[in-house]
Amino acid sequence: MAVLEDRGYRSTAPRRAIIEILDGKLDGFTAEEIGNELPWVGRATIFRTIKLLREVGIVCRLNLVDGSPRYSLSRVEHHHHTVCVMCGNVGEFRAATMERLMRIIGNEIPGDIVGHRIELYVTCERCVAGEEN
Amino acid sequence: MAVLEDRGYRSTAPRRAIIEILDGKLDGFTAEEIGNELPWVGRATIFRTIKLLREVGIVCRLNLVDGSPRYSLSRVEHHHHTVCVMCGNVGEFRAATMERLMRIIGNEIPGDIVGHRIELYVTCERCVAGEEN
DNA sequence: GTCATTATGATACCGCGTCTCACATTAGCA
């Protein structure tokens, strides 16, 4: 919440509630999920708040394999995501090697790299374990 | 078109028209764009055909920085995309280093990597040149 | 040419997200 107040945004009940829920969501969430947990908050407000948190940089939007959207709370500074293709759970990882590689590739292709999106699709440990039953 | 026939799909006028248009689209396209160029083809058919071509592996779906979708004809086997943040044009590049890196990262994170999505956002040469005016 | 199979177009529908607009809350200040 401090993150928003520091930028001049108001501390309101919906915003506080959403942020509190997010803290518990360790592996991604959807707007719909939040709506279900906070039925007293309007749909528009949920999207507005997610958008705000994305602009502030503490929430990321990523895509599942099928292209459907999912959000994730950012814990480390610069990172990428792993998304389980079976359960949709999201993980984060940092890879300095990746950044270095980006710079190398930057020299090989025309134009200037201004950003990138990297998503690794995985089958997570939980799902792999569950399959054996 | 042969790609589709080889898999048992029929050669129809809409499919032929769409594929022909795609051949000229060197830097990505949207479903809407095709619809404008082929007003006699139904919207559903355009989406169906794009989907088919994706399944066959000769069209990729990618996201612009803002998340909006764009398609691109695949020319090389395994590749990734560069997307210009200014004009939306799409390029392809291969990076063996990237694949090697994937394997390394695979050992560092929990779960098995089954796929990945990598998009590089760039400002393309054309746009950079244009800016200087 | 016949006919089963497959594809098509129109249209309704869905999911995700944004816009609008009247109303409610907030925070700053007396």
Next chain:
DNA sequence: TGCTAATGTGAGACGCGGTATCATAATGAC
């Protein structure tokens, strides 16, 4: 504490990308 401008909110309409339905049309194997 009470006022007020600024900001945020909820309901609902709307937009866009894409899919489902279903009656009709085209395809291609014989």
